[in-house]
Amino acid sequence: MPSLSKVSRFAITLAPLLALFQVAHGAITGAETATNITISNDYLSLYLDKAKGYITKLKLGNQDLLGTGQGLYLDCYCIPTGAWTPGGSGATFELFQGKDKLQVPYYGVRMSHDYNNIGEVLSQYWFLRDGESGLHAFSRITYNPVANPAAVQGLQEFRTLFRPNNKLWTHLLSSTDQWAPLPGAEAISKQIVVQDATWSYNRTPSDPYVMQMSDYFTKYMFSEEWRGTGVWGMYSNGSTSADGSTYGAWLVQNTKDSYFNGPIHSDLTVDGIVYNYLVSNHHGDGIPYMTTGFERTFGPQYYYFNKGNPTDDIHKLRADAMQFYDPLWNTQFYDTIARHVPGYVSSPNRGKWHAKVSIPAGASNTIAILSANGVDPQDNNVDYKSYQYWAEVDPVTGEVEIDSIVAGTYRLTVYADGIFGDYVKDGIVVEAGHTAHSHVTFKEETAGDEIFRIGIPDKSSGEYLHGYAKDPTKPLHPAQHRLYWALHDFPTDFPNGVNYEVGKSDYSKDFNYVHWSVFGGYANSLRTQPVYDVNNWTVTFDITQAQVKRKKTATFTVQLAGVKTAAGNTDVTGQPYSYLPFIVAVNGKDLDPWIIPANQSSSCAVRSAVRCYNTAHKFVFGTELLSIGKNVLTLSLPYNATDIETAILPTTVYLQYDALRLEVD
Ligand SMILES: *[C@@H]1O[C@H](CO)[C@@H](O)[C@H](O)[C@H]1NC(C)=O
Ligand SMILES: *[C@@H]1O[C@H](CO)[C@@H](O)[C@H](O)[C@H]1NC(C)=O
Ligand SMILES: *[C@@H]1O[C@H](CO)[C@@H](O)[C@H](O)[C@H]1NC(C)=O
Ligand SMILES: *[C@@H]1O[C@H](CO)[C@@H](O)[C@H](O)[C@H]1NC(C)=O
Ligand SMILES: *[C@@H]1O[C@H](CO)[C@@H](O)[C@H](O)[C@H]1NC(C)=O
Numbered sequence: 069m070p071s072l073s074k075v076s077r078f079a080i081t082l083a084p085l086l087a088l089f090q091v092a093h094g095a096i097t098g099a100e101t102a103t104n105i106t107i108s109n110d111y112l113s114l115y116l117d118k119a120k121g122y123i124t125k126l127k128l129g130n131q132d133l134l135g136t137g138q139g140l141y142l143d144c145y146c147i148p149t150g151a152w153t154p155g156g157s158g159a160t161f162e163l164f165q166g167k168d169k170l171q172v173p174y175y176g177v178r179m180s181h182d183y184n185n186i187g188e189v190l191s192q193y194w195f196l197r198d199g200e201s202g203l204h205a206f207s208r209i210t211y212n213p214v215a216n217p218a219a220v221q222g223l224q225e226f227r228t229l230f231r232p233n234n235k236l237w238t239h240l241l242s243s244t245d246q247w248a249p250l251p252g253a254e255a256i257s258k259q260i261v262v263q264d265a266t267w268s269y270n271r272t273p274s275d276p277y278v279m280q281m282s283d284y285f286t287k288y289m290f291s292e293e294w295r296g297t298g299v300w301g302m303y304s305n306g307s308t309s310a311d312g313s314t315y316g317a318w319l320v321q322n323t324k325d326s327y328f329n330g331p332i333h334s335d336l337t338v339d340g341i342v343y344n345y346l347v348s349n350h351h352g353d354g355i356p357y358m359t360t361g362f363e364r365t366f367g368p369q370y371y372y373f374n375k376g377n378p379t380d381d382i383h384k385l386r387a388d389a390m391q392f393y394d395p396l397w398n399t400q401f402y403d404t405i406a407r408h409v410p411g412y413v414s415s416p417n418r419g420k421w422h423a424k425v426s427i428p429a430g431a432s433n434t435i436a437i438l439s440a441n442g443v444d445p446q447d448n449n450v451d452y453k454s455y456q457y458w459a460e461v462d463p464v465t466g467e468v469e470i471d472s473i474v475a476g477t478y479r480l481t482v483y484a485d486g487i488f489g490d491y492v493k494d495g496i497v498v499e500a501g502h503t504a505h506s507h508v509t510f511k512e513e514t515a516g517d518e519i520f521r522i523g524i525p526d527k528s529s530g531e532y533l534h535g536y537a538k539d540p541t542k543p544l545h546p547a548q549h550r551l552y553w554a555l556h557d558f559p560t561d562f563p564n565g566v567n568y569e570v571g572k573s574d575y576s577k578d579f580n581y582v583h584w585s586v587f588g589g590y591a592n593s594l595r596t597q598p599v600y601d602v603n604n605w606t607v608t609f610d611i612t613q614a615q616v617k618r619k620k621t622a623t624f625t626v627q628l629a630g631v632k633t634a635a636g637n638t639d640v641t642g643q644p645y646s647y648l649p650f651i652v653a654v655n656g657k658d659l660d661p662w663i664i665p666a667n668q669s670s671s672c673a674v675r676s677a678v679r680c681y682n683t684a685h686k687f688v689f690g691t692e693l694l695s696i697g698k699n700v701l702t703l704s705l706p707y708n709a710t711d712i713e714t715a716i717l718p719t720t721v722y723l724q725y726d727a728l729r730l731e732v733d
Contacts, residue, residue, distance in 0.1 A: 098175035111201035121155015135234025145225035154181035206367035249276035262593035284552035287339035295331035316385035330445030352670020352681035356452035365411030431484035489513025515623035516733025570609035627726035630672030630680030634711035637671035
């Protein structure tokens with residue numbers, strides 16, 4: 069349970085930062101009229117327009133944060149016809165008021181809206197606590213159909229948006245590694261579509277974004293993984309603010325337990341809008357299905373606004389937001405407001421988990437995950453009531469601890485970079501008010517003696533050519549995989565295809581981060597004619613007599629960090645290659661194909677990612693297929709395997725290898 073000292077630690081760090089505003093600690097006020105709701109304290113004031121159902125005005129001190137932009141609001145892709153922004157005619161509102169356990173007053177507002185009165189209710193909660201300059205957000209959706217239960221199915225997208233349109237904001241940041249000036253108005257007015265939601269700015273070479281970051285822009289460049297540090301947003305460098313001060317607007321993922329798909333989930337964060345994607349299928353992830361009785365409350369997350377001196381850079385304002393990046397921050401406040409937010413689980417109903425993990429040699433970045441019992445963490449959307457937690461395991465002591473876990477039964481998953489195979493154990497029981505303990509002997513999986521491995525098992529294809537390596541051409545040096553993928557022209561890099569020689573080749577140069585079936589053509593603005601014969605890669609390696617003596621079975625493990633079948637990102641079947649046959653041939657002899665299921669398909673590399681929905685297969689064969697001396701493995705996608713895309717997206721299927729390993733036993 070969080071201790072009071074934890075809470076006061078934040079109270080102490082908070083004070084000097086907010087002293088920036090130089091106003092006396094005064095009162096918080098809130099009011100509701102027929103047309104609007106207003107809430108303000110000494111720092112922040114909001115105005116919610118009841119006709120729209122969202123916050124349309126927001127000020128930090130005297131600085132307007134939104135302009136006439138759409139505002140701060142909830143929307144979804146979740147109704148029978150698709151997308152919906154709740155809050156218009158038919159929405160209901162409630163103003164809350166109270167004091168938390170530290171006697172700090174707060175106000176809150178709820179907007180609820182039942183779509184066409186079909187029994188699908190979306191609710192958005194915003195709370196302002198006195199002394200703070202941010203809004204605590206909860207979002208909720210319930211489905212109790214009045215007529216046709218099948219009218220609604222997938223909760224495909226559920227998100228909140230801080231969407232300004234004023235000139236204040238000059239920069240965007242998704243992580244400390246990925247930030248840039250926002251593209252200017254001229255660049256945007258002269259942009260050219262090169263792919264769905266992807267633009268070339270090559271007509272405005274002197275735009276600051278183009279000069280510093282890239283000639284292309286897509287919001288997917290600013291995707292982040294949920295395992296990462298969840299603080300992102302926008303910044304004003306002071307050139308545009310009324311008083312010359314710098315400003316920040318940040319989304320803080322102070323809790324992550326009500327998202328889905330585990331730490332591997334990655335999503336959009338900021339592109340001129342500061343997002344909180346609560347649910348999405350981006351990068352191939354699964355979504356929850358809304359059956360009768362569906363009920364889910366997401367949050368809290370925190371939209372934080374700050375102001376700095378004219379010389380404070382983007383990192384300084386982001387670092388200030390970091391103080392709230394802790395699931396124990398403000399626990400007593402959340403316990404108090406739990407009475408207004410159905411479905412939010414307060415701290416007396418939570419427990420703790422501790423483990424000691426024996427970490428195998430060669431492991432790094434070991435993580436421990438508690439998630440829905442019985443399923444892979446990336447599939448926890450199949451249980452819409454599930455919660456998820458993770459923590460980094462101390463590399464020296466092997467200790468790991470997670471606090472504030474909703475009482476329940478969990479699957480424990482442990483994995484590490486450099487290690488093939490996950491440790492998995494179901495049935496971990498966490499009781500409210502107690503600490504559960506586990507002892508974990510985490511070993512690398514094995515199917516005999518290792519002949520070779522390619523890459524690093526880390527659930528990503530970032531270690532290969534054009535992955536994590538920085539782009540040398542622009543001063544901000546973004547990771548290459550974040551750039552428009554067509555810049556990484558496969559036929560230029562590999563005029564004779566990928567022919568990897570174990571012991572000689574370097575996977576960071578000689579193995580591409582994507583294995584395409586066909587390269588170029590539709591949705592490739594740089595190479596408009598397709599290049600075929602890129603679909604077979606070879607791996608050559610030597611075997612000695614001693615290595616295979618008395619060995620009968622060979623196991624070739626292929627782990628994929630992502631795969632796009634013809635099922636695309638939404639897993640729709642019905643096209644050739646929706647179920648994708650991937651063939652491995654050993655010295656010219658085809659093994660049984662791995663038919664990669666449609667429901668494992670992702671949009672990955674073409675959406676700037678190297679870690680998407682992960683999948684793996686073991687090809688098992690008799691060692692008689694191996695030769696003493698030179699051997700060739702062929703990694704084969706079908707020739708010219710494409711699908712029909714409704715948006716401007718490349719039609720080819722592709723794989724992104726995580727790591728490969730050959731063993732004999
Ligand atoms: C809010 O509602 C009150 C009462 O109807 C009205 O007087 C006021 O003008 C409204 N505020 C704005 C900004 O429209
Ligand atoms: C602020 O950002 C804008 C937009 O990138 C840029 O033009 C301007 O030079 C910057 N000003 C300062 C003081 O850094
Ligand atoms: C994906 O489909 C396979 C059958 O092709 C099924 O066994 C599996 O459970 C499905 N996975 C999920 C997460 O729905
Ligand atoms: C690619 O590999 C597959 C599987 O072994 C094989 O059938 C096909 O002939 C190969 N294509 C080329 C062009 O070598
Ligand atoms: C590749 O596939 C496309 C779409 O099916 C087809 O139009 C094209 O002719 C094929 N090209 C080759 C060389 O097979």
